[in-house]
Structures are given as C-alpha cells and as structure tokens.
Amino acid sequence: MQGQMCWLSRLGTDGEKILHLRTTSYKPWQPYTAFHQYAIPDYRIPGGSKGYATYQKLLTEGWVLVPSQGEIGSEDENLAS
Helix, strand or coil: CCCEEEEEEHHHCCCCEEEEEECCCCCCCEEHHHCCCCCCCCCCCCCCCCCHHHHHHHHHCCCEECCCHHHHHHHHHHHHC
16 A cells, blocks of 8 residues: 545634545544645645645545545444444
8 A cells, every 4th residue: 555645624623625535544634734854835726625636646646535533433334233
C-alpha cells in the first residue's frame, strides 16, 4: 500500500474539510501540507477544496481514499451485524 487519504475537518472542527494523509494505517492523520514530498500546489479556484490537486496526484500513484470518521462508524456497525 502506498498510503491513505481522508477528507477531515481542520483541527477537529466541523468546518471546511481538507485532505489528510498517513503513510501507514497505524499512524495518525496529518494535513497534506505536512508531507512536502507528496503535496503539490492547490488549484487557484475560489472556494476549491484544499488538497484536491494532491488527492488527484496520489490517487493515480495508488494511494487509497478511506471514509471520514463519521462514515467509518456507520460502516463498522454494518459489518458487525
């Protein structure tokens, strides 16, 4: 596995979601800007998603998108039943 990507709110707020990355499943999520070796400049589109250009790049390199925390909980409940 190359790595994992997830759209999470900044600093645990319910605000705008930005791309977060982790290189292994047991490491904590970090904003994409913390990974200078992977991040590329954002598109200059007003209101555009922070990290979308990086997301597109990493997706083509085999990174996996995982559901955000709220979606993971409901997915786990479905697996348990």
